[in-house]
Amino acid sequence: xxxxxxxxxxxxxxxxxxxxxxxxxxxxxxxxxxxxxxxxxxxxxxxxxxxxxxxxxxxxxxxxxxxxxxxxxxxxxxxxxxxxxxxxxxxxxxxxxxxxx
Numbered sequence: 001x002x003x004x005x006x007x008x009x010x011x012x013x014x015x016x017x018x019x020x021x022x023x024x025x026x027x028x029x030x031x032x033x034x035x036x037x038x039x040x041x042x043x044x045x046x047x048x049x050x051x052x053x054x055x056x057x058x059x060x061x062x063x064x065x066x067x068x069x070x071x072x073x074x075x076x077x078x079x080x081x082x083x084x085x086x087x088x089x090x091x092x093x094x095x096x097x098x099x100x101x
Contacts, residue, residue, distance in 0.1 A: 036069040037086055043070045047078075066096040 012022070034042050044067040051062050066077035076095035081087035089095060 036072065036074055037076055037082060038074040039069060039072040041069060041071040044068065045070050047075060064096050 036042070036044070047066045047068050049064045049066070051064065053060055053062055064077070066075055068075040076086060076090060081090055
């Protein structure tokens, strides 16, 4: 928008930044890969759950690590999927990882 563009240009001149310097300061991997699926924030809390797996004569404990958004409280591993893409990624195990205890 015109007003936003003028504000950005004034700020850029005030800080003496070039377009190349601005692009190097932006970390695009954080912007696109590490966002909450519901509110798009990047503030997460790690959640660790333990489950006991029992087979014929043995038992072992498995830790499930997932992430919960601190802003909206959404956990893609535990909560209801928002759409088909999230449901599929949950099914293939993208939103959690396992560790034997």
